[in-house]
Amino acid sequence: xxxxxxxxxxxxxxxxxxxxxxxxxxxxxxxxxxxxxxxxxxxxxxxxxxxxxxxxxxxxxxxxxxxxxxxxxxxxxxxxxxxxxxxxxxxxxxxxxxxxxxxxxxxxxxxxxxxxxxxxxxxxxxxxxxxxxxxxxxxxxxxxxxxxxxxxxxxxxxxxxxxxxxxxxxxxxxxxxxxxxxxxxxxxxxxxxxxxxxxxxxxxxxxxxxxxxxxxxxxxxxxxxxxxxxxxxxxxxxxxxxxxxxxxxxxxxxxxxxxxxxxxxxxxxxxxxxxxxxxxx
Numbered sequence: 001x002x003x004x005x006x007x008x009x010x011x012x013x014x015x016x017x018x019x020x021x022x023x024x025x026x027x028x029x030x031x032x033x034x035x036x037x038x039x040x041x042x043x044x045x046x047x048x049x050x051x052x053x054x055x056x057x058x059x060x061x062x063x064x065x066x067x068x069x070x071x072x073x074x075x076x077x078x079x080x081x082x083x084x085x086x087x088x089x090x091x092x093x094x095x096x097x098x099x100x101x102x103x104x105x106x107x108x109x110x111x112x113x114x115x116x117x118x119x120x121x122x123x124x125x126x127x128x129x130x131x132x133x134x135x136x137x138x139x140x141x142x143x144x145x146x147x148x149x150x151x152x153x154x155x156x157x158x159x160x161x162x163x164x165x166x167x168x169x170x171x172x173x174x175x176x177x178x179x180x181x182x183x184x185x186x187x188x189x190x191x192x193x194x195x196x197x198x199x200x201x202x203x204x205x206x207x208x209x210x211x212x213x214x215x216x217x218x219x220x221x222x223x224x225x226x227x228x229x230x231x232x233x234x235x236x237x238x239x240x241x242x243x244x245x246x247x248x249x250x251x252x253x254x255x256x257x258x259x260x261x262x263x264x265x266x267x268x269x270x271x272x273x274x275x276x277x278x279x280x281x
Contacts, residue, residue: 010062010063010072011072011073011074011075012031013074013075015072020113021113023072024070024113025113025114027116028070028117028263029071029115029117030070030071030072030115030116030117030118030119030259030260031071031072031073031074031118031119032058032062032072032073032074032118032119032121032256033076033106033119033121034051034055034058034073034074034077034121034122034123035050035051035054035077035120035121035122035123035124035127035131036048036050036051036052036053036054036055036077036078036080036122036124037049037050037078037079037080037081037082037093037124037126037127038051038078038079038080038090038091039080039082039085039091039093039124039126040085040088040090040221040228041173041178041229042173042174042193042195042197042233043191043195043227044174044190044191044192044233045178045182045189046182046186046189047090047091048078049174049178049182050080050123051076051078051123052185052186052189053123053152053178053181053182053185054076054121054122054123055073055076056185056186057123057245057249057252058121058252059073060249061249061252061256062256064253065253065257069260071256071260079092079093079094080093080124080127081093081095081099081126081127082124082126082127083126083220084126084218084219084220085220085221086220086222087220087221087222088221088222088228096130099127099130099131099134100130100133100137103120103134103137103138104134104138107138107142107145107147108138108142110145111142111145112142114144115145116145116146117147117259118145118146118147119148119259120134120135120148120150121150122149122150122151122152123151123152123153125153125172125173125212128151128154131149132149134149135147135148135149146264146265146267148259148265152248152252153248155251156247156248157247158251159244162240162244162247163176164176167231169213170199170210170211170230170231171232172211172212172230172231173198173221173225173228173231174195174228174229174230174231174233175229175230175232175233176231176232176234176236177244178233179194179236179241180236180237180238180240180244181241181245182241183238183241184242184244184245185241185245187238193227194233194236195227195228195229195233195234196229196232196234197227197228198221198225198227198230198231199230199232201224205217211230
């Protein structure tokens with residue numbers, strides 16, 4: 001069977017249940033769940049920025065895959081864990097335990113329907129660790145299904161050639177990259193302001209420490225930024241956004257192609273056949 005409908009959609013919720021019944025049991029059946037957030041993104045970007053990025057990049061990746069491959073997306077999860085943006089109107093945040101329960105409960109039902117792999121395709125940096133924890137919890141409860149938590153911007157080659165090093169490291173929110181990408185994907189949603197904010201602090205971190213990185217802290221946007229931006233959006237433009245989009249799509253297309261042509265990660269059955277290792281390093 002082909003895994004898209006007459007409109008070319010890869011959305012699971014657009015299938016009829018008999019097609020879902022056969023498709024989800026297929027060898028290497030894979031579902032991808034886009035995760036975003038409903039949170040402030042400065043005065044120039046919409047609250048739905050992360051969810052929009054996750055869904056649009058994923059759609060373009062899935063459209064490029066062979067129609068017969070058993071891979072679909074779930075509807076995007078558009079409200080996530082966003083307590084760092086509290087105090088900015090429009091921000092909504094789920095609790096950590098609720099989001100973990102959501103992933104586990106949905107994931108267990110997918111595993112019961114014999115889905116082989118679930119990819120958590122996340123575009124909100126504030127919930128990377130949480131979704132990794134949720135994935136581990138789900139893997140314990142549903143060992144027949146592999147769970148792969150991913151972050152849209154992580155491990156993407158070519159970003160360093162497009163974004164200045166300082167901005168790549170410290171432009172954490174609604175800065176150059178995100179504003180440019182939105183100008184390419186949905187320019188009608190971008191406002192006229194181009195803030196540079198959140199990069200200077202009255203209490204700079206000591207050597208080796210930073211907002212994020214090897215020795216991070218649990219920061220709140222309101223403590224470091226008046227506008228909600230953490231970064232420099234002044235040089236944002238649609239051309240840069242288009243190049244970022246191309247780099248992201250190329251990277252994730254390659255990863256999903258390699259995943260769909262392999263049996264990785266090993267299943268619970270494969271682990272049982274192999275047995276625990278008796279060797280010690």
